[in-house]
Amino acid sequence: NAGVTQTPKFQVLKTGQSMTLQCAQDMNHEYMSWYRQDPGMGLRLIHYSVGAGITDQGEVPNGYNVSRSTTEDFPLRLLSAAPSQTSVYFCASRHNAEAFFGQGTRLTVV
Amino acid sequence: KNEVEQSPQNLTAQEGEFITINCSYSVGISALHWLQQHPGGGIVSLFMLSSGKKKHGRLIATINIQEKHSSLHITASHPRDSAVYICAAPPGETSGSRLTFGEGTQLTVNP
Numbered sequence: 696n697a698g699v700t701q702t703p704k705f706q707v708l709k710t711g712q713s714m715t716l717q718c719a720q721d722m723n724h725e726y727m728s729w730y731r732q733d734p735g736m737g738l739r740l741i742h743y744s745v746g747a748g749i750t751d752q753g754e755v756p757n758g759y760n761v762s763r764s765t766t767e768d769f770p771l772r773l774l775s776a777a778p779s780q781t782s783v784y785f786c787a788s789r790h791n792a793e794a795f796f797g798q799g800t801r802l803t804v805v
Numbered sequence: 806k807n808e809v810e811q812s813p814q815n816l817t818a819q820e821g822e823f824i825t826i827n828c829s830y831s832v833g834i835s836a837l838h839w840l841q842q843h844p845g846g847g848i849v850s851l852f853m854l855s856s857g858k859k860k861h862g863r864l865i866a867t868i869n870i871q872e873k874h875s876s877l878h879i880t881a882s883h884p885r886d887s888a889v890y891i892c893a894a895p896p897g898e899t900s901g902s903r904l905t906f907g908e909g910t911q912l913t914v915n916p
Binding site for chain 1: 838840845846847848849850853891893895903904906907908909
């Protein structure tokens with residue numbers, strides 16, 4: 696099915712560990728983004744990309760890296776996880792203002 | 806100050822009631838999204854509208870571009886409508902603009 700595929704759905708990390716959240720879309724959308732969702736704060740933009748090879752920072756980029764080597768994939772990397780990164784993460788892609796979201800990743804850093 | 810403001814933050818209703826959730830924005834937008842998120846679930850796009858009104862089943866979304874205001878209505882509400890409803894706007898005219906989100910409205914519909 697067409698859409699945004701985000702993995703894993705759940706993850707527990709120890710402080711200092713690294714991991715990559717995967718995001719892929721098969722709709723040929725140029726614009727992709729990563730958000731984190733925290734209680735009382737809504738969705739906040741971490742990083743976004745307007746096309747392959749182009750990425751930029753959002754509101755809360757610290758502690759996260761992204762790359763966009765292909766149009767389809769937009770992975771989010773945590774190089775050294777911290778408890779403050781405990782959150783629910785959503786990947787999204789957009790085309791002409793129509794947005795599609797992944798199912799979310801619930802990440803806990805202990 | 807958030808550029809997209811939603812109200813109310815929390816809403817409890819009895820099954821069958823008519824529900825309205827409001828969204829005001831301070832930025833110029835090309836379209837506005839209404840999203841739905843069930844507990845522990847992903848985010849689903851309900852509507853994207855740039856003018857007038859859209860209807861899907863018991864859900865109706867309206868937007869007034871001049872007043873920078875949108876509403877989401879649910880008619881004959883049902884417990885399965887219980888979810889967080891989020892409005893989001895891409896500021897500006899370009900499709901590459903980032904989305905700005907409201908903080909969401911937690912709706913609980915009791916049987």
